[in-house]
Amino acid sequence: MAIAIYPGSFDPITNGHIDIVRRARKLFPKLYIAVVANPHKSPTFTVEERVEITKTALIEAGINGLEVISYDGLLIDCAREHGADAIVRGLRANSDFEYEFQMALTNRDLAPEFESVFFMTAKKYSFLSSSTVKEICMYGGDVSTFVPRSVEAALKKKLQTKK
Numbered sequence: 709m710a711i712a713i714y715p716g717s718f719d720p721i722t723n724g725h726i727d728i729v730r731r732a733r734k735l736f737p738k739l740y741i742a743v744v745a746n747p748h749k750s751p752t753f754t755v756e757e758r759v760e761i762t763k764t765a766l767i768e769a770g771i772n773g774l775e776v777i778s779y780d781g782l783l784i785d786c787a788r789e790h791g792a793d794a795i796v797r798g799l800r801a802n803s804d805f806e807y808e809f810q811m812a813l814t815n816r817d818l819a820p821e822f823e824s825v826f827f828m829t830a831k832k833y834s835f836l837s838s839s840t841v842k843e844i845c846m847y848g849g850d851v852s853t854f855v856p857r858s859v860e861a862a863l864k865k866k867l868q869t870k871k
């Protein structure tokens with residue numbers, strides 16, 4: 709059985725990410741969700757918070773049995789450590805392509821044993837991103853259709869504390 713790893717910042721996880729998890733686990737029942745400790749963008753939530761928020765959100769979405777892990781350093785090292793065969797990523801609009809293509813080819817140069825596998829998101833999540841959700845929430849907008857309730861609560865708490 710192939711093992712896959714779905715890496716990301718998950719700052720925080722959105723319904724778009726959850727949609728990709730649902731699609732990916734049909735092909736990869738053994739799927740790790742890997743939260744990067746130090747993303748290139750400075751995160752709103754700490755890595756510990758992002759792991760907890762992700763775990764709770766998956767349970768709320770009725771997705772059980774997946775392991776949420778964190779990693780610091782190169783993704784391919786984390787993938788090796790967990791015996792993964794594939795790296796899962798989601799694709800939204802066309803604009804994701806160049807970034808994903810560059811990352812996949814870089815990872816392939818570094819570690820040719822991993823295949824990068826892409827899942828297309830549902831149409832309704834094509835333009836959904838964690839940063840958009842944070843911006844909407846920061847200005848008091850309703851994010852309930854974009855993230856699970858537990859994530860909405862965590863966002864409100866964090867963004868209110870930051871004010």
Ligand code: PNS
Pocket residue numbers: 715716717718744747748781782783784810811814815
């Ligand atoms: O959700 P994101 O921010 O688009 O995810 C990007 C992520 C975290 C998957 C990527 O930046 C990553 O794996 N970073 C760890 C460092 C690494 O392995 N870099 C080389 C791959 S280009």
